[in-house]
Amino acid sequence: MILELQKGIIYGPVNSRRLGRSLGINILPPARKVCPFNCVYCQYGWTETHVARADDIPDLPSVNAVRSALKNALTELPTLPAYITFSGNGEPTLHPEFDKIVEEVITLRGQLAPGAKTAILSNSALVSDPLTRASLSKLDMRIMKLDCGSRKTFTKYNQPCPGVDIEAITEGLVQLSAVHIQTLVAAGGRGNLNPENIEEWIERLKRIKPVSIQLYTLDRGYPSNQLRPAGREDLNRIQGQVQKERIVIDVF
Numbered sequence: 218m219i220l221e222l223q224k225g226i227i228y229g230p231v232n233s234r235r236l237g238r239s240l241g242i243n244i245l246p247p248a249r250k251v252c253p254f255n256c257v258y259c260q261y262g263w264t265e266t267h268v269a270r271a272d273d274i275p276d277l278p279s280v281n282a283v284r285s286a287l288k289n290a291l292t293e294l295p296t297l298p299a300y301i302t303f304s305g306n307g308e309p310t311l312h313p314e315f316d317k318i319v320e321e322v323i324t325l326r327g328q329l330a331p332g333a334k335t336a337i338l339s340n341s342a343l344v345s346d347p348l349t350r351a352s353l354s355k356l357d358m359r360i361m362k363l364d365c366g367s368r369k370t371f372t373k374y375n376q377p378c379p380g381v382d383i384e385a386i387t388e389g390l391v392q393l394s395a396v397h398i399q400t401l402v403a404a405g406g407r408g409n410l411n412p413e414n415i416e417e418w419i420e421r422l423k424r425i426k427p428v429s430i431q432l433y434t435l436d437r438g439y440p441s442n443q444l445r446p447a448g449r450e451d452l453n454r455i456q457g458q459v460q461k462e463r464i465v466i467d468v469f
């Protein structure tokens with residue numbers, strides 16, 4: 218089943234497999250996905266607003282609206298979260314005032330939830346931009362998507378907007394410190410499980426030198442009918458290939 222999009226700025230806390238109790242921040246419009254990718258496996262269905270820049274999108278929440286929503290949530294929650302996490306209806310770094318919002322979130326965390334860490338789930342599409350990287354670097358944890366190695370599979374699987382290039386993404390990730398890479402693998406005609414793609418993906422990981430890889434497969438609804446979950450043997454084989462390069466990898 219395809220998941221419902223977030224209707225507001227703050228959601229959760231949710232119990233995340235990777236982060237524990239995590240309070241979500243959605244800085245994209247309510248109930249509409251805005252993303253530079255249109256991944257064939259997206260749990261929210263096909264991308265409605267497929268853009269690599271969001272300057273002209275009128276219903277993005279303002280910096281003040283995000284500050285006020287987070288302040289209310291942190292004041293009212295009976296138990297504070299372990300993480301305050303940028304995620305939600307698409308790609309958070311698309312917000313033209315992402316830098317200011319990051320500053321506000323870090324300030325509020327210090328005032329109201331000093332024990333919580335800040336994190337982001339990003340698809341890496343804008344990581345080649347130095348200003349975006351500077352803001353990402355201020356967060357405690359960066360979980361960045363890299364599903365593919367080959368340009369051909371990236372185009373088919375993540376369906377990026379024109380101009381979003383896997384080589385620029387890789388170079389941006391190389392320049393970002395302490396990156397956790399998140400990779401979803403899937404079998405089927407629109408999947409990314411072909412051996413050439415996996416080999417090229419590992420070559421990119423060797424350049425990026427991530428803190429760890431989080432590898433998983435489909436466990437929710439997805440829009441393409443040409444996909445199926447990777448088998449346990451596929452996940453184990455990829456885990457072994459990555460470990461051979463002395464890169465830490467967790468399979469979820």
Ligand code: SF4
Nearest residue numbers: 252254256259307340
């Ligand atoms: S990057 Fe994330 S939100 Fe965007 S289409 Fe892919 S899975 Fe969905």
